[in-house]
Structures are given as structure tokens and as C-alpha cells.
Amino acid sequence: MPKLQGFEFWSRTLGGARHVVAPMVDQSELAWRLLSRRHGAQLCYTPMLHAQVFVRDANYRKENLYCEVCPEDRPLIVQFCANDPEVFVQAALLAQDYCDAIDLNLGCPQMIAKRGVQARGQPWLRARRFSSESEGLLVGPRLLGSHGVRCPGAPPAGHYGAFLQEEWDLLQRMILLAHEKLSVPVTCKIRVFPEIDKTVKYAQMLEKAGCQLLTVHGRTKEQKGPLSGTASWEHIKAVRKAVAIPVFANGNIQCLRDVERCIQDTGVQGVMSAEGNLHNPALFEGRSPAVWELAEEYLDIVRQHPCPLSYVRAHLFKLWHHTLQVHQELREELAKVKTLEGVAAVNQDLKLRCQEDISRQKEGEKPSGGLPFFHWICQPYFRPGPREGSKENGGARSKRALEEEEGGTDVLSKNKQKKQLRNPHKTFDPSLKPKYAKCDQCGNPKVCVQPVPGLLQEASFQRGCRLPRSRIAF
Secondary structure, eight states, X not given: XXXXXXXXXXXXXXXXXXXXXXXXXXXXXXXXXXXXXXXXXXXXXXXXXXXXXXXXXXXXXXXXXXXXXXXXXXXXXXXXXXXXXXHHHHHHXXXXXXXXXXXXXXXXXXXXXHHOOOOTTOGGGSOOOEEETXXXXXXXXXXXXXXXXXXXXXXXXXXXXGGGTTOHHHHHHXXXXXXXXXXXXXXXXXXXXXXXXXXXXXXXXXXXHTOOOEEXXXXXXXXXXXXXXXXXXXXXXXXXHHOSSOEEEESSOOSHHHHHHHHHHHOOSEEEESHHHHHOTTGGGTOOOBHHHHHHHHHHHHHHSOXXXXXXXXXXXXXXXXXXXXXXXHHHHHHHOOSHHHHXXXXXXXXXXXXXXXXXXXXXXXXXXXXSSXXXXXXXXXXXXXXXXXXXXXXXXXXXXXXXXXXXXXXXXXXXXXXXXXXXXXXXXXXXSOOOEEOTTTOOEEOOOOOOTTHHHHSOOOTTOOOOXXXXXX
């Protein structure tokens, strides 16, 4: 049977899906997809998979796609990040029998997409040892960073996702080859350029190369974290008018009303949700259940379709976000548990505490903290933006700069709180950190270190540049 394309593919293979769960690393795993489908999702994506790892590592394929056949988990689109046409197609050929389409990630804005790949199971990131009989030194085992030694055959460091959006010739070759070789359609997920006309030309280029469905995230690659801001539906609307393939919109989706408004305002065929779905997987149903109810249902699914406990924790931290601001000791309990039954016990504790809060609720009482609902109800989380005045100080600010700007307070970020929990003696006072002069060529710190024969020669350091001792650990 000939491969379906464009609107025929969307209407027949994808069932005219309008409610779509986004690809989310370590978060759109099978159990979460099934939960979302029970509550209104009509199409799901896998987490972003690394094409070169998928080709090389059978365990990676088994853990991420081949684990079991699940008829309820369709239609399904498998997403890859890649920067080589041949590797992308090889990975897609291995995956095409397990899904309804292959998606190329052109939207990941995180620095890992710029610097390098560090996914589980990647053979080139395993520890390497170098010994020196003359000095009796042994380096490793250790994961070496971007200045460490890379195993033969390792992929180029980073350079995928949104960091490919200027390389139109490469993207044309990738999409064209996939369109020719695959038995399923190829799709793309992109971020916008600041200019609408350039975004439109970008989308038209991908369509011409063979892309059969386009998801447009209405933010630029610089809009992330505290700088996320509002997604531009004007960009999405312009793309929809300019192409003859189905378009999904992504960005600013927190409730079912947003979904309906986005479809009406932009004319897209469907709407994709990521953050909104994580905080309320019943978003597409237009419901806001109690947080412990969806947690119980999710844990039941995980018992049938196991996933790493770290995924479960991450989901519950999102689902319980507002309740954990009230019952903060439960955050530590969830971080400590080592089993799925331990997580279920924390959920039961949370349920009892919320029911006590409900019983103490006074008539006419309104939610605190400006929330639309009380903390025990699934609801959106609105990420705080940078403080007013940052635009006057030079526009976009880095995440670290924003953290340092807040350094006058005693409040630590969640990641730093976790680190301090593991190591109570750790300090985050910037004045106590050692200071190194920076290399004029690459910006890395320069210090006097004892050279390790065999290591410095193989590592591709710039001339005259040395790393601090912490980068060459034993």
C-alpha cells in the first residue's frame, strides 16, 4: 500500500488527532502516554531518542521502544535527534515497524543539544582508563566532558535540535532521504525564528523536502527556562497559512480552553501540550481532578508497564507541585523512597493531608497564592519570568545570571537543595569558590596542573590551555 501523505496521513493514520502529548525526555514514557490517552490525548510522541545510540545499542532500542507491544499506545510517533542523514535514516528504519511516523527534533533548545549527547547506554561515554608506569597514575573510571577523551566512532558533540535550524541544506538532505527510504511518513518539530517571514520560509523548505506534518513551537531557541515568555501564535498562524500539510501548535497550552482558542486563532489541525500535560494529564478532558487520584492511576499503570523510579518521581513532583509548596516535608519523603510501593505510601500520606485541609476549609474561602484552584487540584504552573528591569540591563539574561541576581536571598534552587541534602557540608557561597584566570582562546579556567602522560596528548586541548584539576579526576 502506498505511503499516506499530508492531510490523508493525518486524517486516516492519526485519526484526525487534535489533542497531542509532546515528546518529553524521560517523561513521555509508555506509562505516562497510557495515562494521558485515558484522559483525552489522541496522539502521543515517544521521548526524544538519540539516533546514533539507537543504531548502535540494542539495549537502548529495547529499553526505549522494543520493550513490549502495546496496542493501546497508538497512534504513536517516534522522535529522534540527529545531525547525519544516513544515521537518522538507519535509526528510523529500525523504529518504523513500531510506530506510525518518525519525527525529527529541530526544537530542543537545551545546552546539551549544543554541547553534546549524554544519554543512558551510550558506549562512547563509558569510563576510559589511562595509566602511567613512570608516575604510577591512573585516570578513571570517569565520564569525561567536552574536553575529555572521546572513544573512536563517537558522534559529533551536540549539534542537534534547535541548533540545526540555520543549516537548511543539511536538513533538506535528512528529510529528503528519510522521505525516500521510510515506509512511514517523516514529520518535524521546530521552533520559530524571531522573524515571521524567515519562519515561514523555514517551514516551506521542510515541506518541500518531504515533511508530512509540522509541529511549530511558537518560541525561539533562546526562550527557555526563566526566559520562556509567551509563545507566538502569530508565527504559528503564518506557517499554517503558508504550507499545505497539517500543522500542530505548541506553546501557551494550560487548559482545554487554551486548546480550543489556539485552534480557532491559528487554524491548526491539532495542539500539542508538554508542561500543561505534566501538571494535569486530564487537561484534554477539560477536567481538574485531585492530584492524588491521577497519581494513584499512574502508579497502577507503572505496575503493569514498569519504568525507572526516577521517571515516576519526576512526574509526581510536577503533579504535586502546588501541594508540595504547602506540605514541604513530603518533598523530602518522595526524594528518599527507593521503591514504587514507597512512592504509593507517600501518595497516601499526601491524600490524607489534603483531605484534612479540605475538612478545615471555611465557606467562601479562596485559594491562596493567586492559584485558580486549591493546591490539591491539578492545575497549571506558571513559570516565573525574570525580574522587571532585566530588559533595561541588556535584554536576555542567562539562567546563571538570573540565579546570581537572586543571590542576596537565602533560598536555594531545588537542585541545590538536593545537593545539600546529599552533602550537608556543601556550600554555595560564591565568595568561597576558587577563582581561576580564564584562557583567552576558549574561556576555560587556566591553572597549573600536573600533566598526565597519555591523557593530555589524546584530548584535543587548545594550545596553552589547561583545565582545573577537578576536570582530570583520578
